[in-house]
Amino acid sequence: MFNSKKTLIAAAVVTAVSGSLLLTGCSDSGSADWKKMIEANDGKYLDGAVVKAILGEDDRARLVKKFDPSNPYSFEVDDAIDGGAHGNMQCKVPEAFVDVHANVKQNYYDDASYKAYGYGTPIAEAALKNWKIHVDGDGQGLPPLDVGMTVEKGANMYIQFCSVCHGEFGEGAKGYLPLAEGDPLPLATSDMNAPAPVKTVGNYWPYATTLYDYNRRAMPFWTPNMPAIGEAGYMGITGYILQMNAVKLDDAGTTIEDEDFFNAEMLMKANKYMRNAGNFFCDHRPVIANERCMKDCPDYMVGDGTGNTKDYRTAGRLPDGTPQYNVEQRIEVSPPGVGHHGF
């Protein structure tokens, strides 16, 4: 699901924003020269001049090039490297981060000739049965197909154990996170004065497997991994949360119905149709490649980015016009207007 399709979507969006078409030349950016260039510059692989020489001058174009797995600064891994088709997004430490790779090389070892200390005790996988609460992006760790319940039963469980904090329809309650948003704000926004869009399972989460893993691992908040809910219950609740987020099950747009028996198979179907799945990409930072300027620096480094130092924002002021300070009587404790919805 991730590599080529997502790369193109992301690249297209970024290019649309920048208004230029700098996609050409991506594929040969990983020329052998980059190693020499970094070496010649004392190994400073994020030096502004080096990054620009290897990836180009334009910040936006550099961002696009980050999606090219052959680029030494790319965090992306081609699916094919791992055998392909697992759908679970992979990222890596970029080639250009030479010091990390040098360390790693030093610490690698040949297991056959390794002399162990022997301080640990061998343990069988079966002995860890109660500890393994891990369901990964591939669906490894999911319960067998007979474990589950109808979505309707799952909804009842949800109302019993979850709705007090997340609302009957996932709308959130008492300040706790919403799990669904009827009419979500578009994610593509950067308005300084508008609230950040609320991110929920439907409009944001890339994997359905995460939902089952997290519900069982950490919810309900006060009593996680609850025997009274059990694997079947968590499966049903997960089905209900996916239903309230209108997650589809196939290309034809089949929806999750109350009477569906929700199990691992249905979960893995939904996993392919998470609405935001294609929009995730590996951390690309840093894209910004500045040079260390000391005197008469260019406008883009000064003030608001145009050289103007008179245009800035301040925090809310107290009624008497003084700024708020970190002393008890001067802290304004009311929430800011345009904050974020949880970390």
Add this chain to the structure above:
Amino acid sequence: MTDKVVEKVAIQTEESRNQGRRAFLKGSAAVAGGVLFTQAASASPAMKFDAKKAVAPYSGREEITDVMPDSMSRKMLGWGVRQYPYGMPSPFEKDVQRRTLEWLTPDSMASITMTPLQSLHGMITPNGLHFERYHGGGININPKDHRLVIHGLVERPLIFTMDDLKRFPSESRILFAECPANGAMEWKGVQLNSVQWTHGMMSCVEWTGVRLSTLLKEAGIKPEGKWLIPEGADASGMARSVPIELAMDDCMIAYAQNGEALRPEQGYPIRLVVPGCEANMWVKHLRRIQVSNVPLQHREETSKYTELMPDGTVQNMSWYMEANSVITYPSPDFKMQGPGRYVAKGIAWSGRGKVDHVDITFDGGRNWHEAKLTSAVLPKAWTRFELEFDWDGSELLMMSRTTDETGYVQPGMPQMREIEGTNNVYHRTAMVTWKIHAHNSPQGGMIENVQF
């Protein structure tokens, strides 16, 4: 010796030092640094405070002549040893605390406190002031019952007691731990006036523990083992996906911080340490590491701790914390005391290695002055910097900018916003700006957090 000791740091001229030495030779005064005078010495007319001889900042200032009362502490015994079997800071430091903002989270068990950076000195955070971040509340774990398991794609699945771990070769490293949400409140302009709020979601302590690579060798990673999934023993079962490269680079399993056992708030009895990387990867109360062929895609690396870009795409698997810096003095917790000489102080750090330079601007970014690094300069640790400057009382726009050993130069906020937008939440690592209000303005000398 007489009771009255007047400290006249003012007249530190060659002459005064000679006088001090003469007085000392006469056996009539205690001389520390050549500037302490006894009453006997100052009684002689030649030793009187001479305003004309005072160097500039002191000229015209009146000397203190009221007899200094002796203090109670000189008149009674102090307490005996072991009054405090575990020592605490002076009661006068009671305002130096971790603090939180209630409106950040609905619940204190999934919340965060911030370290009071404005009150710290040096490069080490005292254990009691290390910031806290819980996803399922703080817990006390009995180390006798705690185990660490390494299993999955390994040749020899192993379980370790805490004593087992301490038998391995150890390593101690001073490293910062920074929540990627540090500065999160400031993507859409500024919210609050304190470094505690703008940068306090981080701390820097000395961690001691076993190299993770040592333990991985002990278990023997299979070639298809590409990801480590560390998991905590707390209610949140915190987990992240750590690529094998990071694990083999310099990760540690720490059991001590600043010389003593980890604090419960930091994951007692053991936590994962991923130097330079997001502190939420540093899984606390670590009990299980599953070696896997694929990442977990945990909620804490998909729903949260991912960065929404202005075009609607999202970056995930974010690991390294970028180079960053902040001026802690003068900063909004302080007020300028009139024109004169000041020493700007602060901290700089980088998740990718050592800090190479810190530069300070007073004019919003046009011109910069290199600061002096005044602490040890260690990779992935806080580095202290200082710069002396003369304030003429006019308005200043102060920022600090760090350059790390990879050559990365910390950008300004407009540049970062241009690329990352305003809904990113995490990794707001651009510079902050302190506005020093002009001395003769209505807010004279106040220091305000402003954002370009």
